[in-house]
Amino acid sequence: MRVLVAGASGVVGRPLVGALRARGHRVSALVRDASRAPEADEVVVADALDRSSVLTAVSAARPEVVVHQLSALSLLGDDPAEAFARTARLRTEGTRHLVEAVRACGARRLVAQSIAFAAAPAGPDVLDEHAPLYLDAPDPGWAATVRAVAVLEELVQGVQGVVLRYGALYGPGTVYARAGGTGQRVLAGRLPLPSGGAGVTSFLHVEDAVGAAVRAVESEAFGVFHVTDDEPAAAVQWLPHYAKALGAPAPRVVPEALAPRLLGWFTAHQLTAARGADNSRASVTLGWRPRRPSWREGLGEE
Numbered sequence: 001m002r003v004l005v006a007g008a009s010g011v012v013g014r015p016l017v018g019a020l021r022a023r024g025h026r027v028s029a030l031v032r033d034a035s036r037a038p039e040a041d042e043v044v045v046a047d048a049l050d051r052s053s054v055l056t057a058v059s060a061a062r063p064e065v066v067v068h069q070l071s072a073l074s075l076l077g078d079d080p081a082e083a084f085a086r087t088a089r090l091r092t093e094g095t096r097h098l099v100e101a102v103r104a105c106g107a108r109r110l111v112a113q114s115i116a117f118a119a120a121p122a123g124p125d126v127l128d129e130h131a132p133l134y135l136d137a138p139d140p141g142w143a144a145t146v147r148a149v150a151v152l153e154e155l156v157q158g159v160q161g162v163v164l165r166y167g168a169l170y171g172p173g174t175v176y177a178r179a180g181g182t183g184q185r186v187l188a189g190r191l192p193l194p195s196g197g198a199g200v201t202s203f204l205h206v207e208d209a210v211g212a213a214v215r216a217v218e219s220e221a222f223g224v225f226h227v228t229d230d231e232p233a234a235a236v237q238w239l240p241h242y243a244k245a246l247g248a249p250a251p252r253v254v255p256e257a258l259a260p261r262l263l264g265w266f267t268a269h270q271l272t273a274a275r276g277a278d279n280s281r282a283s284v285t286l287g288w289r290p291r292r293p294s295w296r297e298g299l300g301e302e
């Protein structure tokens with residue numbers, strides 16, 4: 001198949017281009033800077049926030065399937081506010097441009113990256129895809145992120161596309177890698193555990209994010225899927241394990257009430273209140289299973 005990957009220079013996009021080519025697909029890598037392009041059958045250059053450059057680049061590639069792996073989260077370490085604001089624009093404006101391009105060139109499928117940790121923290125510890133999104137989160141930054149996620153998901157479903165809600169990505173190049181933002185924070189003893197540590201995280205190794213995207217490209221299924229490992233874990237389980245795997249000091253325990261001030265709103269939410277994601281639908285409908293079913297097998301080891 002002819003597949004175009006937008007975000008082809010990213011942590012997921014780069015190995016995805018290689019994995020698709022290994023399966024015999026003809027891959028066009030859409031990048032904004034040709035010098036950062038991975039090895040591909042073709043490289044097309046466009047800024048995803050520039051409508052006409054996206055339409056021109058996608059129509060030149062004539063893909064049957066378009067994959068959207070755009071984010072600006074690599075800026076998290078330097079400028080978190082800009083990372084979230086730019087990513088929100090990529091999820092709204094960037095997705096709109098790709099949807100328009102998909103329609104214009106007659107591609108039959110759009111596969112897009114979303115997140116599995118945008119649900120409102122209500123009900124059971126582990127939620128399926130029907131759970132309401134946290135659109136009214138008390139933190140304005142997170143509420144804006146979740147609203148952008150909702151726009152992306154609606155736009156993608158409008159063209160009968162596939163939304164892959166990735167769990168918290170770990171592995172090479174991610175924030176959980178030793179050199180990543182969270183890895184460095186834990187190594188420096190600066191990520192304490194709020195007492196109870198009841199917030200649940202569903203993790204996903206980068207290799208499995210790639211595998212699910214390949215599966216989605218080749219599948220006839222459409223809709224929204226949690227793409228997460230099989231072991232949603234409370235912070236009280238995973239954070240000490242992760243620190244140990246990194247060779248970091250055991251996280252100190254702080255009162256839950258102090259967590260937002262000490263950790264920032266989002267991290268406090270993740271460690272105290274967030275819900276995990278049930279991946280049954282991806283298994284049953286998409287036929288995808290994680291090759292790394294548990295974060296215990298690699299979180300903190302790369």
Ligand SMILES: NC(=O)c1ccc[n+]([C@@H]2O[C@H](COP(=O)([O-])OP(=O)(O)OC[C@H]3O[C@@H](n4cnc5c(N)ncnc54)[C@H](OP(=O)(O)O)[C@@H]3O)[C@@H](O)[C@H]2O)c1
Nearest residue numbers: 007009010011012047048070071073074167168169174175
């Ligand atoms: N589920 C999760 O936990 C989750 C989800 C997303 C991201 N993350 C975190 O974010 C980091 C990277 O993951 P990722 O693969 O999603 O992101 P990434 O590595 O930053 O890749 C994003 C891609 O989007 C491209 N891009 C950004 N702005 C663009 C624009 N205006 N026009 C065209 N292309 C543009 C980037 O190109 P350039 O190379 O030119 O920048 C890059 O190819 C990791 O640290 C990961 O932990 C986590």
